[in-house]
Amino acid sequence: MIGTKEQYLERVKGYKPKAFVGGERIKDVLTDPNTKTIVNTVAKTYELACDPKFERIMTAVSPFTGNRISRLNHIAGSIEDLEMRLELTRLMTQSTGTCCGRCGGCTALNVLAATTYAMKEDGIGEYYGRFVDYLKFVHQHDLSCHAATTSPKGDRSKSPLEQDPDLYLRVVEKRKDGIVLRGAKAHQTSAIAVDEMIVYPRNFAKGEEAYAVACAVPNGAEGITYFLQFNSDDAERRASDDIFTLGNPLYGGRQTMLVIYEDVFIPWERVFMCGEVKYTALCGRAARRAHIYNEGPCKAGFGDLILGASKFLAESNGLDKTPHIIEDFAKIIAANETTYASALTAAYKGSEMPAGSGVFFADERFGVLSKLNANEGFYEVVKAAADVAGGLVVSMPSEKELKDPERRALLLKYLKGRADIPTEERMRMFKFLNHFVASPHAAQAWIGGGAPYHLRMALYEGTDLEKKKELARTIAFGCE
């Protein structure tokens, strides 16, 4: 039940999604430069899951079948599951330097396990069984899943019904055999290279039933179009004839896409909610609890790489023993581990939701805190690393120059650092660090996973201020 990298690659080979990047149609997801990195990263999840060294982190035993499965498709059933999931997240970012692509899918499965259970408990019976069947199918083939949850939203001062109704993904037709979806999902990391996209809704109100839809959509389903982001990193890779001159050769940066649904048909057996707006708040809450606490370890994993590269470059600059450089290292460590600690606490303070469902979610407050700490922390990491590395982290010439012997001689002479460290390695590491500190990474970390404002409000709303007031009163009034 633990799929191999090869099986995954074989499946991807069969998908023919309609997708565009940089103005061009993607011909083959497996080989296109901008999607190959995603494939490599998802493949890495399979590779590590098959490595016995990482069994505890990367796999789990499914309570639904008793089989060992990928933790990325696991419904968390314990505090330990919550803890191992964040270890998985950090391991993956340490191992690839980018988004593993399946993290949101794992969240989505957990969200739907809880939500369909809640509906079942309330007498809306059809979805739970259907979801469990679907889950077993996912487990059996160890499919990679992605979460389709953020609609484009258009004008945010308006509700879905006050503007083009398609700016939020919605059901435009219910048919005997299934439903028809129209709209889009935005900022969809890695969606093009997974097997399944799991759609679920968040926080809709009465009257907005058409938006209360959860379902599973296979990669490249009829009617779907993918538009990949096109940051300069993406453009650089697209134009490059040698990936080993790029910042993160194999795995690249986080690759997101806009996924447009033009009347996509979904058969009923893949539909897990359809109109039950009442439960979209639970989806929202479950999604935040399942997901947000992973954002910290994800950035801590990037931070580990940045720390390592900074150490290398400090040595190579001859400055690794300098007090202010050591202070920079300490700052990076503090930022990484603060966000990690908040996440681990979210796991340890996790609980079952809804009661009786057997589905465990991390604590919302500490999860949110992990992300908020990652937001500020990652910028501190970036600043400290830039400080350590110095100017070449942005001003280094292309390593392609090294292919010409004369230019190579000049650059190896003039970009030299400490005598015993090969200048090629030094150049490589500058480009690697450049990829993290002079790139979209920090902005992605800041914005991805929920707007900071809403996270701060979750922190506020999740805290019992009345209880704190009572504590203050007791002491202020000198009650013994």
Add this chain to the structure above:
Amino acid sequence: MIGTKEQYLERVKGYKPKAFVGGERIKDVLTDPNTKTIVNTVAKTYELACDPKFERIMTAVSPFTGNRISRLNHIAGSIEDLEMRLELTRLMTQSTGTCCGRCGGCTALNVLAATTYAMKEDGIGEYYGRFVDYLKFVHQHDLSCHAATTSPKGDRSKSPLEQDPDLYLRVVEKRKDGIVLRGAKAHQTSAIAVDEMIVYPRNFAKGEEAYAVACAVPNGAEGITYFLQFNSDDAERRASDDIFTLGNPLYGGRQTMLVIYEDVFIPWERVFMCGEVKYTALCGRAARRAHIYNEGPCKAGFGDLILGASKFLAESNGLDKTPHIIEDFAKIIAANETTYASALTAAYKGSEMPAGSGVFFADERFGVLSKLNANEGFYEVVKAAADVAGGLVVSMPSEKELKDPERRALLLKYLKGRADIPTEERMRMFKFLNHFVASPHAAQAWIGGGAPYHLRMALYEGTDLEKKKELARTIAFGCE
């Protein structure tokens, strides 16, 4: 084996320490205004330990005797013990708004359990048994203990032997029946109101054997003089004829003291190290691991009180629904819980030290992080609370004015806030919050428990940078 508040008060009654505060000799620790608050706080530790509601937090079962004892005298034997200790710390600061006074003593007992065990394993057998006997004695009477660990140090660019040798506490004479101590310990919180002071050394070098001394000193031992700090809070309390006009009526602020040892005799059965400099590094490390992770929850408890008072005052100002005030609440919560999360992680990542000793210590890195986060965080808390409360948090007249009917009428009229909140309560809460945000609290939080620089260095030294470098290299060089 769980002592009562009354037993404790009875014992304190018997102590006659030679102590000075604000230029005056303290006549009675139980009634002196500047020591009564300490007595109240230590008494609170007994009171809560006797409350069945807090049994899990406040008490533990001693592995040495199988009896239930105060957790403040417990040798941590598990992760759960480490976790409960920090819950105890936060509960105590939430309940008193000040230092519980026994926290360092708990640390000291754990440090000596580990260190004497290590000496025993190395064949230095006399201390461990002696220490266990002493521990049983402490448990039997549920004595309150304090840690005596920081020497005045004088000129920090000089070692102990390069200046007045007494600036570090030392053994000046070894006698047949015991040792004679000379020197001082500085910043000793609450020492005057505990039963026992536990002396231990940290990080001495060869040649500094006289300083490698650990022992237990009874309160008010012959030759000891206490000089209490004299901040303006202390002066205010000393001068006040009505404690209910003070910021924290019963428990006051943290009260530290300089404790001077003028040739104090300690019998051998109370001596747990004498000259074994090699083990002072272990003392240092054990002390940091046992102690520092409590600093975060301690400040988070203060932060809870500040949050509660801020909420009260925001309501009373009619501003509790204002967006920027809610952002202030979110900031306070974030600061409190970030430091708490780092501490909890330190507990969960704790481990036995030395192997086989059965003594558990929190993880040093996350412990240190908890303190560093508390340092910055507490100032954020203070700023946000001042922002919420507004000017009266510093400019309020004395509540003593209320005793005069005419002045009372004027103040109740002009200091009024929201109509349904009694102005007396509003005044009370302003004074309470003043005590936390316009006082030595923040500076104490910043400085206490170890200089930030050394904590940052511990974070740096405790991190395996080589491993991070390897992670970076693997990805930078595109190794699959």
Add this chain to the structure above:
Amino acid sequence: MIGTKEQYLERVKGYKPKAFVGGERIKDVLTDPNTKTIVNTVAKTYELACDPKFERIMTAVSPFTGNRISRLNHIAGSIEDLEMRLELTRLMTQSTGTCCGRCGGCTALNVLAATTYAMKEDGIGEYYGRFVDYLKFVHQHDLSCHAATTSPKGDRSKSPLEQDPDLYLRVVEKRKDGIVLRGAKAHQTSAIAVDEMIVYPRNFAKGEEAYAVACAVPNGAEGITYFLQFNSDDAERRASDDIFTLGNPLYGGRQTMLVIYEDVFIPWERVFMCGEVKYTALCGRAARRAHIYNEGPCKAGFGDLILGASKFLAESNGLDKTPHIIEDFAKIIAANETTYASALTAAYKGSEMPAGSGVFFADERFGVLSKLNANEGFYEVVKAAADVAGGLVVSMPSEKELKDPERRALLLKYLKGRADIPTEERMRMFKFLNHFVASPHAAQAWIGGGAPYHLRMALYEGTDLEKKKELARTIAFGCE
């Protein structure tokens, strides 16, 4: 026309204000411990103004009379005046370590010069001439003035008329010979020790005419009651029999008071606005422009003292050459000078308002920025100084202990630092620094002079975002 310290003291001797502090009636402003510090500070403004060394900073030539007068009563008529005023502010805080007490009064005079001029230009002629006459009177006697501008406000979610109407100072009766005032002014720094309180309104709306009142009130006018703040610093001083053991012996901390007006009569010749709500917005704007840019230099002056004390203590700790201590110094300097630079820019970008009035005001945006930078900056200063000084900054015993020879010997031995620095001086400097870093100072700096939120909004509202948008569009669309 430049008054002497002696003349000022002579005048104060004559005032008999009804005032309370700490529950007691103040008998004599000149000798009461809590008001003597204010008198000392105001006296210092006269002393420095008479010192030829400070002529350019402390004095100016009045355009109204051609005489040299105190700059604290000067109507700014040029950029240089604006610049010299902030130099005066920094000089005063450097020289006293507390609020000079006359700064708000200077603001008030400038506000009224502009506002009465604007009314005159609009045909409301009586006030301007009256104000100029009053101003000449102030200049002639070099009276010290204070600004009475902040009403208590009560429930801030309600307007003045929606609650007890007296919570904002108002005119309750207009008589043939003058007006009658009722209400209060809060957070009034030093008011009790100046000659005149200058009342002016800010931002009232139609229907709130009773609140649109500006006038001059003599110290101790019939019907006025002062309630002094009572922080622990105030309590400490009140109780102390030796001011030389206090943090700032002569000048103390900022002393504010609640000033209550119970039907106070003001003759028409002292009334400068009465009902013209339309002009209260100009008062508000002029007040901010005249005043807020002084807040930065004020805190920079405190910061200079803190920097000096930190340097002393670093030397005395033997740590003044340590890299992380030097970084602390750099942080303090950066914070001090950043707020100063914002203020100086506000001065340089100042302008006349209203056109033709000849009254110069600092730029609002840079003024506001100076205060916002002072807010954050002062806490950075406090943290860095606490870091430099170490634990004794909060845990030092009272210097009163030194009066006893035996205790003196003990303390001088055990509180010793670097051998060549007298321990008494070291103790003195610890107490001095304590007064700044473990006291209400930082909270006062944070809150005083306008709530940070309103300052941020002023920054936003004062910036032409449309123009910035146009700049962005020009480049984004590649317009040459």
Add this chain to the structure above:
Amino acid sequence: MIGTKEQYLERVKGYKPKAFVGGERIKDVLTDPNTKTIVNTVAKTYELACDPKFERIMTAVSPFTGNRISRLNHIAGSIEDLEMRLELTRLMTQSTGTCCGRCGGCTALNVLAATTYAMKEDGIGEYYGRFVDYLKFVHQHDLSCHAATTSPKGDRSKSPLEQDPDLYLRVVEKRKDGIVLRGAKAHQTSAIAVDEMIVYPRNFAKGEEAYAVACAVPNGAEGITYFLQFNSDDAERRASDDIFTLGNPLYGGRQTMLVIYEDVFIPWERVFMCGEVKYTALCGRAARRAHIYNEGPCKAGFGDLILGASKFLAESNGLDKTPHIIEDFAKIIAANETTYASALTAAYKGSEMPAGSGVFFADERFGVLSKLNANEGFYEVVKAAADVAGGLVVSMPSEKELKDPERRALLLKYLKGRADIPTEERMRMFKFLNHFVASPHAAQAWIGGGAPYHLRMALYEGTDLEKKKELARTIAFGCE
């Protein structure tokens, strides 16, 4: 004497520098995509100088010839010159969104004016006259100049002579007719598109005479090789067939290069220092004073663009009236204007150096502060802008997709924001903002212009701590 854009372009046409970017030889600086942006930006300096609207900012009257010249070649002779230079800097970054390329050259001319004057005063007469002649030549043709000052440095724990001596630019031969240079200059912004590179040394010691060299090198001199940086922005532009899909279409990002000198001959009339190590400290000091205070306004200009784009996107998201978004605007404004204010203060506190030279330099402390505030501030700007803009600032598809009608229809539908704002403009503005917040900009701002540590040390060393200590003592000891 004010050159035109056309004259500049004509000159550049004639230069044939040996230069490489991304592994390729640059064929024509005027048309190569990675150098055309630099040419456009330098051309803009001429265009604006010819615009009468900007005469005061962009031009000045030369004291050497009495002619009106470009301010970028002007030797500052007054405070107003210092002020106008920073206005020029902000105007240029507001107008191009990138480095103007001539700023360092202006610094270099001022450095050499002061240094050659100082040598002349000390009796080393040949350089000053030679420099003035050269300056007149520059003025006559209004040449664009660049500063060549930072050597690669190699292992920073070693001095120039302890490693490959060429890692610092040096004189390898003195000939009758001139000198021969070998080595390199790193991080050279825009060097390839200016007329002249002005070499000057900083802070060399006795024994390092070969490094004490100042001279003027014409663009593309024999023996010079340029290696351009190759960030992903550069790669994107190189690969793009439509610059109007790039973030900053015409001017691009800051383009730096490594400039290698392989035995370059410089005739004596272009040599302004050769071996006089004693004066290299003055060069260093003059360079910092002339240059660093421009770094703040430079980033404030970027910040203005970011603010404008953020405002546009907030409107387009329907969120421009939301409180937390307005707070973000306020943060951006505060950061921009704080750094600007520090710089303006540096200008106002400027002074002549050396005395009698007539050359004015900004104050070093406030200049350094401007840069330090820009460092932290720019990251705050970037964070706030990302917060305002939301996810599309990193996840937007390429605008090239719009060229296909079907894809255009889909994207215009699904990327729509507020109904009345064209979606194409919205996409354009997202890409524009992406260029500033998810790019090397922030890291360049952080690192460029001097390592933060050295700036902090300049702040420390430039402050008279003894004087501050005296202020503290005066108050602490209660001296009247």
